[in-house]
Amino acid sequence: MADDKKDKKSKNKNIHTSYVGTFKADSFKVDDKGVASATFVTAGPDGATSEKAVKGYNDNAKTLEDAVNAGGEQIIRGTLLGGGKNPHMGIYATGPEQIVGVATKVRHNFDSYEKDGKQPYVNAWVGVERGDTKIFRAVAAFGDDALALKGIEEGAKIDVPGRATHEKREVKGEEKWVEMYRVAGAGKFEPAAEKSKDAEETPAP
Incomplete structure (x- = not known):
């Protein structure tokens, strides 16, 4: 043991x-x-x-x-x-590895990047399978790679080519180098199943 x-x-x-x-x-x-x-x-x-x-x-x-x-x-x-x-x-x-997992904590600037003159980005937290284990990592996409994911929302399943890298991020109020994934090409996503909407439409017994 x-x-x-x-x-x-x-x-x-x-x-x-x-x-x-x-x-x-x-x-x-x-x-x-x-x-x-x-x-x-x-x-x-x-x-x-x-x-x-x-x-x-x-x-x-x-x-x-x-x-x-x-x-x-x-x-x-x-x-x-x-x-x-x-x-x-x-x-x-x-070459890149394929990252498949459910996206949570999704952030993006699709509503403001043109007005701000900035490049589009998407940032999400994804459970990535590595061997027999699942590791949770930040996944970030920029420019055209981000635009390929336009419309992504919480709970969507993403399938993107990416590469592991390290970035300085704030973790519990402290700046640390953390492992994350940078998207390296156009990916795709499936929207989350709309369970709550189905539940609302189902009449109460």
């Missing part, structure tokens, strides 16, 4: 993230233990670039090699490893 708890705790400690960018030319190599590595270059909102170390362990050495060979801008996904001394991403997939 204690071991089960320990395993669960270890699994929960994994910090999943993703990057959008391109691989640095000629940075791919494989060491004598079969671990592949490469440098990934990302660009921030201000245009400044940042280099990230990426490694592929075991079967994921091939995942990294295929990603490098694919070239061009892409999304890579993995877990943060190495601590403070040797920080790097352990890659396990490329």
